[in-house]
Amino acid sequence: MQARDPGARRDPAASLLVGLIVVAVIAFGGLSPTRFFAPGTWRAMAFQLPELGILTLAMMIPLVSGGLNLAIIATANLCGLVMAAVLTRLIGVASPPGAVAGAIALALSAGLGAALLVGLLNGFMVSVLRVHPILVTLGTMILVNGISIAATHGGVIGGFPPAILLLGNGTVLGVPVSLLLFGLCAAGVGLLLARTPFGVGVRMVGSNERATRFSGVNTTRVLIGVYLSSSTLCWVAALVMIARFNSARAGYAESYLLITILAAVLGGVDPFGGFGRVRGVVLALCLLQVISTGFNLIGVNPRLSEAIWGATMVAALVIARIRVRWAGRLSSPDQASTLASPGGP
Amino acid sequence: MRERLTSLGRSHEARLAVIVLAIAAFFAVEAPGFPTLANLMDLLEGRAVLAILAAGLLVVLIAGGIDISCAAVAAVSQYLVALCLIRWTGNWALALLLAAGFGAALGAVNALLIHALKAPPVIVTIATMTFYFSMLIFLTKGVSLYDLPDWFTVKVSILGVPLPVAMAAAVLGATAFLLRRVSLGRQIFGLGGNPEAARRMGCNVAGLQVFIYGFSGAMAGLAGLVQAYRVEEVAPSALIGRELDVLAAVVLGGASLTGGRGTVGGTVLGIVLLAMLHNGLTLMGVSSYLFGSVTGLLILLSLAATSVSQGRPQKGGRHAG
Numbered sequence: 001m002q003a004r005d006p007g008a009r010r011d012p013a014a015s016l017l018v019g020l021i022v023v024a025v026i027a028f029g030g031l032s033p034t035r036f037f038a039p040g041t042w043r044a045m046a047f048q049l050p051e052l053g054i055l056t057l058a059m060m061i062p063l064v065s066g067g068l069n070l071a072i073i074a075t076a077n078l079c080g081l082v083m084a085a086v087l088t089r090l091i092g093v094a095s096p097p098g099a100v101a102g103a104i105a106l107a108l109s110a111g112l113g114a115a116l117l118v119g120l121l122n123g124f125m126v127s128v129l130r131v132h133p134i135l136v137t138l139g140t141m142i143l144v145n146g147i148s149i150a151a152t153h154g155g156v157i158g159g160f161p162p163a164i165l166l167l168g169n170g171t172v173l174g175v176p177v178s179l180l181l182f183g184l185c186a187a188g189v190g191l192l193l194a195r196t197p198f199g200v201g202v203r204m205v206g207s208n209e210r211a212t213r214f215s216g217v218n219t220t221r222v223l224i225g226v227y228l229s230s231s232t233l234c235w236v237a238a239l240v241m242i243a244r245f246n247s248a249r250a251g252y253a254e255s256y257l258l259i260t261i262l263a264a265v266l267g268g269v270d271p272f273g274g275f276g277r278v279r280g281v282v283l284a285l286c287l288l289q290v291i292s293t294g295f296n297l298i299g300v301n302p303r304l305s306e307a308i309w310g311a312t313m314v315a316a317l318v319i320a321r322i323r324v325r326w327a328g329r330l331s332s333p334d335q336a337s338t339l340a341s342p343g344g345p
Numbered sequence: 346m347r348e349r350l351t352s353l354g355r356s357h358e359a360r361l362a363v364i365v366l367a368i369a370a371f372f373a374v375e376a377p378g379f380p381t382l383a384n385l386m387d388l389l390e391g392r393a394v395l396a397i398l399a400a401g402l403l404v405v406l407i408a409g410g411i412d413i414s415c416a417a418v419a420a421v422s423q424y425l426v427a428l429c430l431i432r433w434t435g436n437w438a439l440a441l442l443l444a445a446g447f448g449a450a451l452g453a454v455n456a457l458l459i460h461a462l463k464a465p466p467v468i469v470t471i472a473t474m475t476f477y478f479s480m481l482i483f484l485t486k487g488v489s490l491y492d493l494p495d496w497f498t499v500k501v502s503i504l505g506v507p508l509p510v511a512m513a514a515a516v517l518g519a520t521a522f523l524l525r526r527v528s529l530g531r532q533i534f535g536l537g538g539n540p541e542a543a544r545r546m547g548c549n550v551a552g553l554q555v556f557i558y559g560f561s562g563a564m565a566g567l568a569g570l571v572q573a574y575r576v577e578e579v580a581p582s583a584l585i586g587r588e589l590d591v592l593a594a595v596v597l598g599g600a601s602l603t604g605g606r607g608t609v610g611g612t613v614l615g616i617v618l619l620a621m622l623h624n625g626l627t628l629m630g631v632s633s634y635l636f637g638s639v640t641g642l643l644i645l646l647s648l649a650a651t652s653v654s655q656g657r658p659q660k661g662g663r664h665a666g
Contacts, residue, residue: 068467070589125645129652132602134411134467138593139644146637153634254586258413258471271468303483310476317462317469 013268016319017283021290028294035297045293050182050240052256053285057189058233059260060281064193065226066206066273067126067133072234073257074144075118079238080248081148083111084157091161100161112235118144119231123224148250158247168243178240185236190278198225206273262313263288357599357651361614372625379628386507392620393509394572398591400520401564403612406595408557409537409604410466414455415565416588417477420581422447423569424481427490427579434494444566451477452562456554474588481581490579498577509571516567521609533557537604594619597647
C-alpha cells in the first residue's frame with residue numbers, strides 16, 4: 001500500500017459505509033426531522049462516539065495483526081481504577097494547584113504503567129509462548145477483571161479534579177475534548193499502520209506470520225508492540241471513561257467488548273488479519289452511532305438498535321462476499337484474496 | 346505398557362487430573378465440609394449448565410471453529426420452550442425435544458452464515474450472539490417468566506444424583522461417544538486438523554459444519570432448559586456473558602483454538618477444577634472477590650504450561666530483539 005495507490009481513492013468499503021450513513025441520516029431525518037437535526041442530538045452523538053471509538057481502535061490493531069484482544073475493557077477499567085485511586089488519595093479539597101498537577105501526572109503515569117504491564121503480558125504470551133490470542137486475552141481479561149474486583153470489591157472510586165473532568169465533558173470551540181482525543185488516536189493509529197515500518201510489520205504478520213519471520217522481520221517484537229499499543233489505547237479510553245462518569249469501577253462498558261469487534265470488521269478490517277484502514281473503522285463507528293441515536297430518538301428500545309448492529313454486521317459480510325465474487329469474475333485476483341482465505345477461528 | 350504409561354503422564358488430561366486430586370486433597374484437609382457427598386453434589390449441580398454448554402463448544406473447537414453465541418442460543422431457546430410449555434403444557438420428553446430443536450436451528454444458522462460468507466466463525470457467532478440476545482431482550486422487554494408448569498419445576502434426583510448433574514453426565518457421555526466411537530467423530534477431528542485434507546478425503550464439509558454448530562446449538566438449548574429447571578424461572582438476561590466462562594472451562598480442559606485437539610475428559614476436569622477451587626475457597630472463608638484473579642491466573646498458567654510442554658515456544662523469540 002503505497003502512499004498514492006489508485007485503490008485508496010475509490011475504496012469500495014469506505015464508499016459503501018458513506019452511502020449507508022447518508023441513507024441512515026436521511027431515513028432518521030425523515031422520520032423525526034426536528035429532533036434528529038437538532039444541535040443537541042449531534043452534540044450528544046459527539047460525546048458518545050469517542051469511548052467506543054477509542055476502544056475499537058484498541059481492538060483494531062490486534063485484529064490487523066491476525067489476533068484479537070478480549071482484554072481491552074478489563075484493561076481500560078483497571079487503568080481507570082488505578083488513576084482514580086491515585087487521584088482520590090492524593091488530592092484533597094484544599095490541595096494547591098501544583099499538588100493537583102503533580103497528582104494528575106502521577107495518576108496518568110501509573111495508569112499507563114498498568115496498561116503497559118497487561119500489554120506486555122499479552123504480547124509475551126502471544127509472541128514467545130505462541131498461545132492463540134483469543135485464549136491469552138481471555139485469560140488476561142479474567143485475571144485483570146479479577147484484580148480490579150479484588151482491589152475494590154466491585155465498588156466505585158469517584159470524585160476527580162476539574163482538569164480530568166474536562167476530558168469527558170469539556171469542549172474546545174464547540175468540539176468535545178473527548179472527540180478531539182479520539183481524532184488524535186485515530187490519526188495516530190492510521191499513521192502507525194499505514195506509514196511506519198512497524199505498521200507494515202503488523203499487516204505482514206497478519207497476512208502470514210511465518211513468511212514474515214522468514215523474511216527477516218522480528219515478529220516477536222512486532223507482536224509485543226501490537227499488544228502494547230492496544231493497551232495504550234485502552235489507557236486513553238480509560239481517561240475518557242472516568243472523566244465522563246466522574247468515577248471508575250470494574251465492569252464499566254463491559255457490553256462494548258464484542259461490539260468493538262463488530263465495528264472494526266464492519267469498517268473493513270479483515271477478520272483474518274492483514275488488512276484494515278482506520279478511515280473505514282471511523283466511518284463504521286459513525287454509522288453505528290447514527291443508527292443507535294436515530295433509533296433512540298424515534299423511541300425504539302436501545303436493545304433493538306444493538307440487534308440492528310448485529311444484522312448490519314452480517315449484511316456487511318454478505319456485501320463483502322458478493323464483492324469478492326464479482327471481483328473474482330472481473331479478473332481482479334488482488335481484491336478477491338482479501339476475504340476469501342479459508343478456515344481459522 | 347510402559348509406553349502407554351509415559352504417554353499418559355505427558356497428556357494434558359493426566360496432569361490436570363493430578364492437579365484436581367491434589368487440590369481436592371488439600372481442601373479435604375483444610376476446608377471443613379468439603380469432602381462430603383452433599384457438598385460434591387452441590388458443587389456439580391452448580392456447574393451442570395456450564396458443563397452442558399461446554400460439551401457443545403468442545404465439539405465446535407475440535408472441528409476448528411468457535412461458538413460465541415452458545416449462551417445466547419441457550420437463552421433464546423429457553424424462553425421459546427418456556428412459552429410453549431406455559432401455553433400448551435407438555436411433558437419432559439417434549440420439553441427436551443423442543444429445547445434441542447430450537448437450539449439446533451439457531452445454531453445451524455451460524456454454520457450457514459460461516460459457510461456462505463466464508464467469514465471467521467468468531468465474527469459470525471459474535472454477530473449472531475448480539476442479534477439473538479438483543480432481539481430476545483427487546484421482544485420480551487426483559488420480562489421474566491415465572492409460571493412454569495408444576496411438573497417441570499418439581500425437584501427430581503436419580504439415585505441421589507440431582508437431575509441437572511445426571512443430565513450433564515448423559516450429555517457429556519453422549520459427546521464422548523460421538524467423538525470416539527462414531528465415524529462422524531473422526532470426521533470432526535479431521536476437519537479440525539486439516540479442513541482441506543478432510544474435504545479431499547470426501548467429507549461433506551458444509552453438512553459437517555451444519556451438524557457441528559447444530560449440535561452446539563442443541564446442547565445450548567438443553568443447557569437453557571436445565572438452567573430454567575434449576576432456578577424455576579426464565580429470565581432473558583440470566584445467561585448474558587456466560588459464553589466466555591464456558592470457553593475458559595473448555596480451554597482449561599486442553600482444547601485448542603486451532604482445532605483437532607480436545608477430549609471430554611479434559612473438559613470435565615477443567616470444569617471440576619474451577620468448581621472445586623471456588624467451592625473450597627468459599628468453605629475456607631476466602632473472599633469471593635478473589636475468585637476472578639485465581640481463575641485468570643490458573644488459565645494463563647495452564648496455557649503457558651501447555652505451550653512449553655509442546656515445545657511450541659518460538660526458538661528465535663528469546664534471543665531476538
